[in-house]
Amino acid sequence: MRVVSTPVAPRLAAAILILVGVTIGLGITGGAVGVGTARAAEPAPLDAERVVRSVVGISAVVPPDSQSSRTLGTDREGSGVVIDGSGLILTIGYTVMEASQIQVTAADGRSYPANLVAYDPVSGFGLLRAEMGFTAPWLRLANSDAVKEGDTLLALSGGDNRGATAVKVVGKREFAGYWEYLLDEALFTFPPIRAFNGAALVNREGRLVGIGSLLVAEAMEGRPLPGNMFVPVSALEPVLADLLAYGRRQEPARPWLGVTLREEMGRLLVDKVSPRSPAESAGLRPGDWIVGIGGQRFSGLADFYRKLWGLGPAGTIVPLEVMRGATLTPVPVTSADRVRFLRLNPTL
Structure with missing residues (x-):
């Protein structure tokens, strides 16, 4: 109605x-x-x-x-x-x-x-x-x-x-x-x-x-x-x-990577990488598949976030395991505080 x-x-x-x-x-x-x-x-x-x-x-x-x-x-x-x-x-x-x-x-x-x-x-x-x-x-x-x-x-x-x-x-x-x-x-x-x-x-x-x-x-x-x-x-x-x-x-702020992710069969596809983000600085790119974090596997998007945030506060180095084609590549990302990347007072 x-x-x-x-x-x-x-x-x-x-x-x-x-x-x-x-x-x-x-x-x-x-x-x-x-x-x-x-x-x-x-x-x-x-x-x-x-x-x-x-x-x-x-x-x-x-x-x-x-x-x-x-x-x-x-x-x-x-x-x-x-x-x-x-x-x-x-x-x-x-x-x-x-x-x-x-x-x-x-x-x-x-x-x-x-x-x-x-x-x-x-x-x-x-x-x-x-x-x-x-x-x-x-x-x-x-x-x-x-x-x-x-x-x-x-x-x-x-x-x-x-x-x-x-x-x-x-x-x-x-x-x-x-x-x-x-x-x-x-x-x-x-x-x-x-x-x-x-x-x-x-x-x-x-x-x-x-x-x-x-x-x-x-x-x-x-x-x-x-x-x-x-x-x-x-x-x-x-x-x-x-x-x-x-x-x-x-x-303490949560560690932020700066990625847009899509879940497919328990793996996470990187759809987008935010400009000037920690992920971009570390060389993560669209098309990468995140398959592990700190030597741990995860069951989906929510489990990945909990493992990511459980590593420590913003600034923590996040050891991602990434598949590029048939190659498993370690990609350490120095995380950041998400809020610091936003212009929450654009007049300044």
């Missing part, structure tokens, strides 16, 4: 109350997913107007010479969620990292400048603070660990794509990204929403459960069911104080 996007917050809030007021059954049979018969449910204690107004649109301009512009572009759009009374906004970090200009658009259509407060490459979260008189209701963080497969939640987007969709949690599992990223547990939902990056995932009490990150082809493990991946807010709470005080978590 899709609520038609509208710039008028009260209308969207009314539509959300309709969504929350019914139980939507998403039956999964024979590999297909269908919407079941809706039946009346107990009214949920949700302030729909507050939820709508807490979700903002985000636009960011990124310098063309920044590292991330090569893959993410220079003009980015997304959503964010206000999480305190001072205009602090939680979003997905790739929308705003390395941005030289950030603007947020409130539910009433007014736009305000915003500053990057923190970017956390471990969780993938970004924090902004809106300026120049911005005010909006804020959402409390839910216990995302309590979310279960089968739960029905609301996914809300802001900006030009403002709208709300009832979604079902169809997966709660590990996620390994090809860009040296790993979540021990992510939330996967169906049906897919297109305006997913930075979207709010909200429970029936109007609390924030997760932040939208990706459109995925396999939301339900083992089935070709498209959906979205959300980062649970439980990943934010342990490091929120560090992010607010220092702009990053206060623990």
